[in-house]
Amino acid sequence: MIRKSWWKIASFVLLLYTCSYGFMVEVPSPPGVPLKETIRNLFFHVPMWIAMMVCFTVSVVYAIKYLRNQQASDEIYSTEFARTGTVLGILGLVTGMIWANYQWGKPWSGDAKQNGTAIALLIYFAYFVLKGSLQDEEKQARIGSVYNIFAYFMLFPTIWILPRLAESLHPGGLGSEGNPGLNPKDTTNNMRMVMYPAFIGWTLLSVWITTLRIRVQLINHKRLNDA
Amino acid sequence: MMHKGIKILSLLLLLVTSSAVQAQEAVAENADLMRSNGKIYVVVAVVVTILLGLFAYVFNLDRKISKLEKNS
Numbered sequence: 001m002i003r004k005s006w007w008k009i010a011s012f013v014l015l016l017y018t019c020s021y022g023f024m025v026e027v028p029s030p031p032g033v034p035l036k037e038t039i040r041n042l043f044f045h046v047p048m049w050i051a052m053m054v055c056f057t058v059s060v061v062y063a064i065k066y067l068r069n070q071q072a073s074d075e076i077y078s079t080e081f082a083r084t085g086t087v088l089g090i091l092g093l094v095t096g097m098i099w100a101n102y103q104w105g106k107p108w109s110g111d112a113k114q115n116g117t118a119i120a121l122l123i124y125f126a127y128f129v130l131k132g133s134l135q136d137e138e139k140q141a142r143i144g145s146v147y148n149i150f151a152y153f154m155l156f157p158t159i160w161i162l163p164r165l166a167e168s169l170h171p172g173g174l175g176s177e178g179n180p181g182l183n184p185k186d187t188t189n190n191m192r193m194v195m196y197p198a199f200i201g202w203t204l205l206s207v208w209i210t211t212l213r214i215r216v217q218l219i220n221h222k223r224l225n226d227a
Numbered sequence: 228m229m230h231k232g233i234k235i236l237s238l239l240l241l242l243v244t245s246s247a248v249q250a251q252e253a254v255a256e257n258a259d260l261m262r263s264n265g266k267i268y269v270v271v272a273v274v275v276t277i278l279l280g281l282f283a284y285v286f287n288l289d290r291k292i293s294k295l296e297k298n299s
Contacts, residue, residue, distance in 0.1 A: 008289070012282050019274045023267050208285060215292045219299050 008208050014201030018043050022194045034103070041099050043194050047202035048092035049159075054203050055085030055210065056124075060152040063145035075141040076217045078148060082127060084210040089121045104169050112166035116158035123151045 022043040029036050059081035066074040096114070097107035108114060127147055134140040163170060261268050 008286075015278055015282075016275065019278050020271050023271045023274070024264075205285075208289075212285070212288050212292055215296060219292075219295055222299060 007204055011201050011204030011208060014197045015205060018194055018198040018201055022198065025190050025194050026188075027191060028188050038099060038103060039191070041095070042191065043198040045092060045095040045099060046195070047198045048088050048095060050199045051203040051206040052085045052088040052092060055081045055088060055206060056152055056155060058207075059085060060148055063148040066141060066145045070141075072141070072221060073218060075145065076221065077214055078145060079131070080210050080213045080217060082124060082148060082151075083213065084206050086121065086124045086128075088206055089117065089124070093117055093121065100169075109169055111169045113159070113163040113168055113170045116162050120151075120155045120158040123154050127151050 022040060027037065027039050059078050062074045062078035062081065065071070066078060093114075100109065100111075100114075101107045104111075127144065130147055131140050131144045134143060261272070
């Protein structure tokens with residue numbers, strides 16, 4: 001059967017709950033806030049970013065681990081987590097653009113947070129370009145890991161710090177309180193009952209998919225070494 | 228092993244479809260859940276179906292990779 005399965009089942013149950021109750025839960029529609037039903041995107045758009053951050057964080061931890069002891073498996077972990085993180089980032093950006101099109105009038109408003117995440121994602125694209133351009137496996141792993149650390153520390157200012165300093169269409173920009181992803185005024189306790197399970201569920205699913213890729217890569221690596 | 232998997236899958240599929248048919252009949256009888264609330268439950272049904280398919284796919288991949296791991 002499948003390996004270490006309890007958290008995989010947990011991700012299934014949590015996402016089933018998110019994708020059914022998430023459409024039924026009462027959402028507030030305070031006057032002056034034009035979000036209406038779109039606030040339900042909180043259960044789908046925001047978890048992409050949470051899962052992305054988790055993936056990139058795990059990736060950088062394994063990159064540092066690789067640099068410390070040159071284990072090939074650490075490098076595989078690091079690369080595959082960065083890959084999933086990038087995919088989630090693209091999904092987050094696209095879903096955000098769809099939402100923005102109907103909320104802010106156009107898909108791209110040059111919002112501090114939009115620009116910041118676009119830059120962060122481009123930096124991660126460069127990670128794969130850099131790795132792809134190197135032939136030697138050891139060099140690829142070493143330079144890739146060093147660049148991964150750099151990318152992670154660029155990710156932080158671009159998506160956590162800069163959007164808080166600049167005027168932003170997202171909640172929590174300059175002059176307003178709270179964090180740039182969530183506005184406490186728009187969320188109720190009922191919604192939090194779906195939101196946090198959604199965060200955990202989507203994160204677990206992305207970790208699951210990543211572990212599948214990692215396991216394939218590990219098998220490949222072993223075969224190459226045996227041959 | 229493979230045949231067993233297909234058997235289990237088709238059994239599940241049958242179960243799901245038959246229960247869906249039953250649910251539809253029940254709905255037709257006692258006025259509509261699926262048509263209430265601006266038909267939002269239709270969207271729920273679609274999303275849940277996609278989710279089930281996605282998880283079935285990932286689950287199958289997981290099992291196949293486990294098999295590969297055992298062989299290598």
